Amino acid sequence: MSSEPPGRRPRGLRGLRKPAKKRPAGPPPAEVREDSDTAEPPAETTSSVINAVLYRDGRRVSTHDTLAEAFRQQRATSGTLAWIGLHRPSRDELLTLASEFDLHPLAVEDALEAHQRPKLERYGGTLFVVLRAARYLDDPEEVDFGELHVFVGRDFVITVRHGGAPDLTAVRRRMENTPELLKRGPEAVLYAILDAVVDGYEPVVAGVQNDIDEIETEVFGGDPRVSRRIYELSREVVEFQRATRPLNGMLESLTAGFEKYAIDEELRRYLRDVADHVLHTTDRVDGFRQALQDILTVNATLVNQQQNAEMRALAEAGFEQNEEIKKISSWAAILFAPTLVGTIYGMNFDSMPELHWVLGYPFAIVLMAIVCTSLYLIFKRRDWL
Numbered sequence: 001m002s003s004e005p006p007g008r009r010p011r012g013l014r015g016l017r018k019p020a021k022k023r024p025a026g027p028p029p030a031e032v033r034e035d036s037d038t039a040e041p042p043a044e045t046t047s048s049v050i051n052a053v054l055y056r057d058g059r060r061v062s063t064h065d066t067l068a069e070a071f072r073q074q075r076a077t078s079g080t081l082a083w084i085g086l087h088r089p090s091r092d093e094l095l096t097l098a099s100e101f102d103l104h105p106l107a108v109e110d111a112l113e114a115h116q117r118p119k120l121e122r123y124g125g126t127l128f129v130v131l132r133a134a135r136y137l138d139d140p141e142e143v144d145f146g147e148l149h150v151f152v153g154r155d156f157v158i159t160v161r162h163g164g165a166p167d168l169t170a171v172r173r174r175m176e177n178t179p180e181l182l183k184r185g186p187e188a189v190l191y192a193i194l195d196a197v198v199d200g201y202e203p204v205v206a207g208v209q210n211d212i213d214e215i216e217t218e219v220f221g222g223d224p225r226v227s228r229r230i231y232e233l234s235r236e237v238v239e240f241q242r243a244t245r246p247l248n249g250m251l252e253s254l255t256a257g258f259e260k261y262a263i264d265e266e267l268r269r270y271l272r273d274v275a276d277h278v279l280h281t282t283d284r285v286d287g288f289r290q291a292l293q294d295i296l297t298v299n300a301t302l303v304n305q306q307q308n309a310e311m312r313a314l315a316e317a318g319f320e321q322n323e324e325i326k327k328i329s330s331w332a333a334i335l336f337a338p339t340l341v342g343t344i345y346g347m348n349f350d351s352m353p354e355l356h357w358v359l360g361y362p363f364a365i366v367l368m369a370i371v372c373t374s375l376y377l378i379f380k381r382r383d384w385l
Helices: 067-076 093-099 105-113 170-178 186-199 201-221 226-256 266-343 362-383
Strands: 050-057 060-062 083-086 119-124 126-139 142-152 155-162
Touching: 050 067, 050 170, 060 067, 067 083, 067 093, 083 093, 083 170, 083 186, 093 105, 093 155, 105 119, 105 126, 105 142, 119 226, 126 186, 126 201, 126 226, 142 186, 142 201, 142 226, 155 186, 170 186, 186 201, 186 266, 201 226, 201 266, 226 266, 266 362
Parallel strands: 083 155
Antiparallel strands: 050 060, 050 083, 119 126, 126 142, 142 155
16 A cells, blocks of 8 residues: 555555455456355354365465365365455354464454454464454444454464454455465465555545534534534544554564565565555544544533623623612602601591691601602612612
């Protein structure tokens, strides 16, 4: 893989072209089986064997329905490469493979349990690689992760897949259509699998970038549901980081063993190309996480501003209401004063003081006026009126 457009040969490759990633036009070769490395095992059988194929010099020699047939044929045919694809195998099937190909028990346990982080381990002459493949689902706008365990030995490659990704059928077809690469051995198959997994990250990166662009529009559009979407996408990006970040160290370890394990020079170029793409992907994913954190901060700021504006509006409405209440209370007090005086003078008692006083009525009127005027001036001074 390189940064050049698809279909072009990577720079530095002389006699070996990079295999095409699209299925060639026309019918498939007659020897290719109809089942695929991405298909679920048939419901009527408990076998998890998706494909068990032997190759010699980059060409398919035979295809087998059972592991026993593949083992028997490989023992009877020298110089062959066994490429066995499994989907969620049983313990017995993996133990059978472990016995035949001398797989380490720890690697076998990891392949059975799944839920492993990406890693690369070497057990004697066998390389054990755990990869997290990813694919972007448009409708739910989420990333679906699959897990792939790869055993690479001197004359075999075993893939144990948990989940729907990656599409190993496409990998197998690429390699079979490029026998000059396949004949370079198990490391070439490992390269093709790594290449497919890393290439599968590109649509995910594009999908996440599109979601981030939409979220930015929603944030400044004031969509109240955007906070939940930011949180959910942040979780997807964190999971994506966990799938991609370990690949840098894994490929560095693989590159460091080129000389020790006499890796073909052309394969070295291919693997370095994969490493470049992994570095680019991890940088993008790290940028996504930082962008989402910034968007979340901006969204929180905008939400706080909106809340402050609403609280200010409520405070202003409360202040205006208080002013109205003051006015109403002031006028009520002013009107209450003459009512009180009138009520007292309206009491029906013969022996009331000043009842027969000639100036009683003018006095009452003047008293009401004085009280009302005094109250008005007091309220006016206090800005209640």
